[in-house]
Amino acid sequence: MALAHKGLDFVERPYPFTAIPEIEEGFSKTVPILRDGDRLVRDSFEIAVYLDETYPDRPTLFGGEGGRVLSRFVESFSQMVLHMPVTKMAIMHIHDMLDTPDQEYFRASRLDRLGKEIEAVAAEGDAERETFAARLEPVRRTLHFQPFLGGDSPLFADYILFGALQWMRVTAGPPPLAADDSVMQWFERCLDLHDGLGRRVTAA
Amino acid sequence: MALAHKGLDFVERPYPFTAIPEIEEGFSKTVPILRDGDRLVRDSFEIAVYLDETYPDRPTLFGGEGGRVLSRFVESFSQMVLHMPVTKMAIMHIHDMLDTPDQEYFRASRLDRLGKEIEAVAAEGDAERETFAARLEPVRRTLHFQPFLGGDSPLFADYILFGALQWMRVTAGPPPLAADDSVMQWFERCLDLHDGLGRRVTAA
Known part of the structure; x- marks a missing residue:
């Protein structure tokens, strides 16, 4: 993106x-x-x-120095608030998409990182589906002011959050958000960007 | 600020x-x-x-257009993630600081807004103290990269979050964070800014 x-x-x-x-x-x-x-x-x-x-003469990803430093906060929000729930919802789907050598690596490395077998992590996925929309309240309120985090058009901050939901979409399916949720509508707008670049990525 | x-x-x-x-x-x-x-x-x-x-020739509060639009996300994080917990922890302290006509207004307007008497809201305050530090994980991770949300020096985004914790500090006392928590250290740095402007505000 x-x-x-x-x-x-x-x-x-x-x-x-x-x-x-x-x-x-x-x-x-x-x-x-x-x-x-x-x-x-x-x-x-x-x-x-x-x-x-x-490439400073091409469209900006940060909108200046303030945008660059505050994008770190958006990245941190994505990693600390969204990544673990997406992991729990997607982990078995990711595993099942892999070839055998990668499945073995994935299982061992996730056990090491998460301290649990992937089946135990996935067992918490259903509960995460129930609460996922609430985690996005700060995004939802922002979209009350502007169509993208980056304002009238997207910045890298949008792609950070989009990436977390796209990661879910191409592994476990659409994020558990209602169709009329402004965050889901923003996600659909992101999928349409750059001639539908994100939408063309489908699960293997 | x-x-x-x-x-x-x-x-x-x-x-x-x-x-x-x-x-x-x-x-x-x-x-x-x-x-x-x-x-x-x-x-x-x-x-x-x-x-x-x-006043564009004076120090910038946003660091450009990208900083301005992403400050809305910081404001939204503060309002959706921090304001209700601070309300629960501080509401009785705020009430007790007011003169009688303001106490009556405060009680009625908070009942209207929160759907509960202020004593019932305050009853949830102790539980909020236990989980407050965890809510600040996105801030903590950002401070791993830079001393302020605004980078090497503060921007308005810092003052937004500072405001939420300062509101607590001048009513209910210091935010429930360990002294060696990087968020608490950032809060102390904010209190020192502009010749200790924030530190000079004390409860009435």
């Missing part, structure tokens, strides 16, 4: 979990990784910062 | 609840109200926008 927002041409290369350590000679333990000519950048936020600094 | 940030001279005029309808011939049902020459502006956020637009 950030690359499309900047209007930059790019090739997307999906990798299985177990291949990530070999990308770019072990440049990063996690994806995404951006290669731009001979520059390598890891981490979504750092990639957005790099793109805005390197 | 916003006026001090802009380096503007100002006179602060506190009013009891029941006098608000008479300020500036009923200009606003709520405070704060700013008078700047012959201009009147209501609402903290609108006042900050006014100040940044009217």
